[in-house]
Amino acid sequence: MKKFITVITICISVFGLQAQELTSPNGNLEMKFSLKENGTPAYQLFYKGEEVIKTSTLGLELQDDSTSLMNEFEISDTKTSSFDKIWTPVWGEQAKIRNHYNELAVTLDQPSTDRKMIIRFRMFNDGLGFRYEFPQQENLVYFIIKEEHTQFAMTGDHTAYWLPGDYDSQEYDYTTSKLSEISSKFDEAWVGNASQTQFSKSAVQTALMMKTEDGLYINLHEAALKEYSLMNLNLDENSLVFESWLTPDAIGNKGYIQAPAVSPWRTIMVSDDATDILASNITLNLNEPNKIEDTSWIKPMKYVGVWWEMITGKSTWNYTDEFPSVKLGETDFENAEPNGKHGANTAHVKEYIDFAAENGFDGVLVEGWNVGWEDWFGHSKDYVFDFVTPYPDFDVEGIQKYAESKGVQMIMHHETSGAIRNYERHLDTAYQFMNTYDYPAVKSGYVGDIIPRGEHHYGQWAINHFLYAVKKAADYHIMVNAHEAVRPTGLRRTWPNLIGNESARGTEFQAFGGSKPNHVTILPFTRLIGGPMDYTPGIFEMDISKINPDNNSHVNSTLANQLALYVTMYSPLQMAADLPENYKRFPDAFQFIKDVALDWDESKYIEAEPGEYITVARKAKGTENWFVGNVNGTTPRTSKIKLDFLEDGKKYEATIYADAKDADYKTNPQAYKITKKSVISKSTLKLTSAPGGGYAISIFEKE
Ligand code: NOJ
Numbered sequence: 001m002k003k004f005i006t007v008i009t010i011c012i013s014v015f016g017l018q019a020q021e022l023t024s025p026n027g028n029l030e031m032k033f034s035l036k037e038n039g040t041p042a043y044q045l046f047y048k049g050e051e052v053i054k055t056s057t058l059g060l061e062l063q064d065d066s067t068s069l070m071n072e073f074e075i076s077d078t079k080t081s082s083f084d085k086i087w088t089p090v091w092g093e094q095a096k097i098r099n100h101y102n103e104l105a106v107t108l109d110q111p112s113t114d115r116k117m118i119i120r121f122r123m124f125n126d127g128l129g130f131r132y133e134f135p136q137q138e139n140l141v142y143f144i145i146k147e148e149h150t151q152f153a154m155t156g157d158h159t160a161y162w163l164p165g166d167y168d169s170q171e172y173d174y175t176t177s178k179l180s181e182i183s184s185k186f187d188e189a190w191v192g193n194a195s196q197t198q199f200s201k202s203a204v205q206t207a208l209m210m211k212t213e214d215g216l217y218i219n220l221h222e223a224a225l226k227e228y229s230l231m232n233l234n235l236d237e238n239s240l241v242f243e244s245w246l247t248p249d250a251i252g253n254k255g256y257i258q259a260p261a262v263s264p265w266r267t268i269m270v271s272d273d274a275t276d277i278l279a280s281n282i283t284l285n286l287n288e289p290n291k292i293e294d295t296s297w298i299k300p301m302k303y304v305g306v307w308w309e310m311i312t313g314k315s316t317w318n319y320t321d322e323f324p325s326v327k328l329g330e331t332d333f334e335n336a337e338p339n340g341k342h343g344a345n346t347a348h349v350k351e352y353i354d355f356a357a358e359n360g361f362d363g364v365l366v367e368g369w370n371v372g373w374e375d376w377f378g379h380s381k382d383y384v385f386d387f388v389t390p391y392p393d394f395d396v397e398g399i400q401k402y403a404e405s406k407g408v409q410m411i412m413h414h415e416t417s418g419a420i421r422n423y424e425r426h427l428d429t430a431y432q433f434m435n436t437y438d439y440p441a442v443k444s445g446y447v448g449d450i451i452p453r454g455e456h457h458y459g460q461w462a463i464n465h466f467l468y469a470v471k472k473a474a475d476y477h478i479m480v481n482a483h484e485a486v487r488p489t490g491l492r493r494t495w496p497n498l499i500g501n502e503s504a505r506g507t508e509f510q511a512f513g514g515s516k517p518n519h520v521t522i523l524p525f526t527r528l529i530g531g532p533m534d535y536t537p538g539i540f541e542m543d544i545s546k547i548n549p550d551n552n553s554h555v556n557s558t559l560a561n562q563l564a565l566y567v568t569m570y571s572p573l574q575m576a577a578d579l580p581e582n583y584k585r586f587p588d589a590f591q592f593i594k595d596v597a598l599d600w601d602e603s604k605y606i607e608a609e610p611g612e613y614i615t616v617a618r619k620a621k622g623t624e625n626w627f628v629g630n631v632n633g634t635t636p637r638t639s640k641i642k643l644d645f646l647e648d649g650k651k652y653e654a655t656i657y658a659d660a661k662d663a664d665y666k667t668n669p670q671a672y673k674i675t676k677k678s679v680i681s682k683s684t685l686k687l688t689s690a691p692g693g694g695y696a697i698s699i700f701e702k703e
């Protein structure tokens with residue numbers, strides 16, 4: 001393993017119009033950095049000699065500062081170096097990760113203000129990362145960002161898989177269109193949610209996936225988002241230039257910086273093979289190493305929960321329908337009349353614990369266990385939950401003892417309702433409560449507009465909170481799975497107790513009217529680039545009216561597709577989201593969910609095309625067993641896969657859970673076929689996936 005070696009150090013003190021070049025270790029990618037005549041930094045990116053990012057300028061506009069950090073720069077120093085090291089994640093898609101890049105750090109002086117800024121570029125085989133750095137200095141200490149002006153100039157009218165730009169939500173279906181069509185399709189893409197803020201009809205969110213006419217795949221995202229606001233991208237439709245658009249705070253400012261400081265990394269992945277985007281570790285590699293010394297308490301979990309029944313409307317989070325409003329500590333729940341539909345009652349929770357124990361699940365999530373759900377959202381309510389007071393029918397201690405006796409762990413739920421200030425007030429007590437009752441993990445949630453009012457989910461203030469909650473949880477040995485929080489940017493490397501996030505349109509939307517059938521063929525190229533998603537797969541009953549006659553939603557997926565998601569949507573936290581009674585109806589298919597692993601030694605991305613299909617194989621950690629998943633878009637498709645990832649000379653038994661011949665996500669979603677087959681590394685499999693379908697395969701080594 002090579003150590004950090006400084007290869008060349010060049011000092012240039014003349015006016016900097018010189019181009020600096022940086023290539024990837026394999027030579028496929030090349031970046032050219034230069035200063036324009038007015039001293040504006042610019043870069044250009046090439047893949048295999050072809051331009052993929054046209055000359056794009058870099059810089060930051062500061063509040064109350066006429067010069068800003070935009071131009072009048074001179075290059076005062078450039079340093080190049082190389083890095084090549086392998087590291088071991090606490091959990092992940094693979095046991096070892098190689099961090100291999102060439103680096104160029106350009107120091108820029110601004111003589112008129114006597115200020116300095118560094119732009120650091122890291123070039124990997126699969127893409128480029130760069131960030132702004134503000135070193136300690138006299139004339140740049142505290143400053144406010146008015147806007148970051150980082151450009152990504154596209155070379156053509158690419159196909160994009162995009163979400164509408166928003167300061168508060170990314171719970172949208174993806175729209176696939178040409179770049180030039182974004183603004184005309186924006187209104188159609190913008191569907192209602194509990195908290196949303198629109199700012200430009202040509203804005204999109206990251207990770208943005210694109211495909212060029214020449215078949216190049218380009219992905220724009222960010223890594224290590226800390227003490228900074230989230231970036232959306234705004235497109236100039238005439239020039240096809242994207243520019244960063246940060247999330248403002250309540251008074252319109254976009255970032256408060258105290259030097260020394262760094263911005264998040266801006267990342268550009270490029271390849272002519274879509275599977276390289278899925279396999280890329282750039283986001284993780286640009287984050288700092290693990291900061292948690294003892295990680296023995298951080299463990300992947302497979303769980304069930306008192307959840308889908310509330311999402312579908314069969315039962316309720318609230319205990320009573322008696323109170324139009326609740327005041328914590330004042331409302332008398334003991335004497336209130338129960339509504340008879342409260343999901344989180346002790347007897348029912350025990351049934352879930354039994355089901356979890358019988359089927360080898362690690363945990364049970366229970367939502368609606370604590371008082372406050374009677375008027376929990378939509379009222380900009382500050383003191384909404386205290387996170388420690390159970391409803392009268394939820395026996396915290398009894399449930400804990402019962403779960404322990406069955407070898408199952410309880411998963412806590414903290415819905416904050418966006419009242420972040422209130423959550424922080426209660427955070428220590430809430431985590432202590434979890435320690436007392438042995439809850440190893442919390443699902444937190446941020447539905448609705450943020451309080452303090454005017455702040456956004458993706459502004460610097462909320463972003464600081466999300467990380468604060470994760471760091472504090474680490475002190476209490478608690479794992480965090482945050483819903484409606486900012487999208488992940490690889491921070492799980494530094495804080496591996498951040499085991500999950502939602503931050504996208506999850507399975508819940510299948511019960512709120514449905515998601516597009518190819519949604520899950522795009523998420524791994526976009527949302528999952530930043531980190532795992534608590535997608536909550538495993539729905540076996542697609543007709544939601546069978547659960548709640550008042551809900552006519554249809555789950556746009558076949559049952560085999562639902563199984564495949566445990567492999568294609570990587571996460572160390574996987575839920576079997578459907579009701580136990582639905583699993584009992586299909587015990588042979590449920591077997592795959594029971595068998596599938598959560599943590600992996602290796603992952604092989606076999607074939608992929610955004611919006612169309614993804615096939616992935618993963619080797620379960622510490623075993624010789626493999627699991628394969630294929631998810632398919634709306635066109636039926638036959639894939640031929642080679643099992644050459646299996647070890648030569650070993651014999652395996654494969655169980656294939658595939659769509660039946662007549663399966664279809666809409667008309668016949670529950671038609672599947674299970675076959676068993678002896679396989680070796682030379683075997684190939686030919687399998688057909690239905691519209692919105694797929695297949696899952698478990699491959700166990702024979703004794
Ligand atoms: C939205 C979350 O995504 C969902 O999982 C949760 O049940 C509700 N909020 C209530 O907290």
Ligand code: CA
Pocket residue numbers: 171483484502506508
């Ligand atoms: Ca959600």
